[in-house]
Amino acid sequence: MVQKGTEGLMFQTVQTTGAGTAHSHVYDESMFFSPLSSGIGGLEECVLKSATLSTSPACPPFIPLNMEAMPIVRVAIEPKHPSDMPKLVRGMRLLNQADPCAEVLIQETGEHVLVTAGEVHLQRCLDDLRER
Structure with a gap:
């Protein structure tokens, strides 16, 4: 179970497994958890654009946003x-x-x-x- 913060909301991500015809798939389902009332400060020297914060060193990073709009x-x-x-x-x-x-x-x-x-x-x- 992983918690993700985005745009002022906290989501709880539950990993579920579903079986397809030829192979099995893993799905992440995000469900509304609760509004964020606080954040983490002091990261401006360490984070540029986005980051994955975790208490576990084994936590894989969230996939960075793929920007479709390029600065022009x-x-x-x-x-x-x-x-x-x-x-x-x-x-x-x-x-x-x-x-x-x-x-x-x-x-x-x-x-x-x-x-x-x-x-x-x-x-x-x-x-x-x-x-x-």
């Missing part, structure tokens, strides 16, 4: 006030970790570049950077 919109970003640059850098680092479709680059010229999957995605990322 590229924008250079700078803060309104130069004194806010450390906040922007931290926000972009967190965005890069949290959003599997966003990429953050630092050009040789020192420009901070955000690459997103489209204009709507770009606007959402910019809103996240401003509000958080």
Whole structure:
């Protein structure tokens, strides 16, 4: 039995086995378990985009998300006030970790570049950077 957290919900995964005509199959059935009320902090230095956390070293990793939308919109970003640059850098680092479709680059010229999957995605990322 494995517990998976995704989008604020905790799921309990139960492994079941079913027999086919020529061979047997293993199925994972996810059932609603309970809302998440807390999370694990302090992982931002260890995790980029996704990770499997387990108390058992024998736990196989969850399969990473296969992104169908490739980042195509590229924008250079700078803060309104130069004194806010450390906040922007931290926000972009967190965005890069949290959003599997966003990429953050630092050009040789020192420009901070955000690459997103489209204009709507770009606007959402910019809103996240401003509000958080």
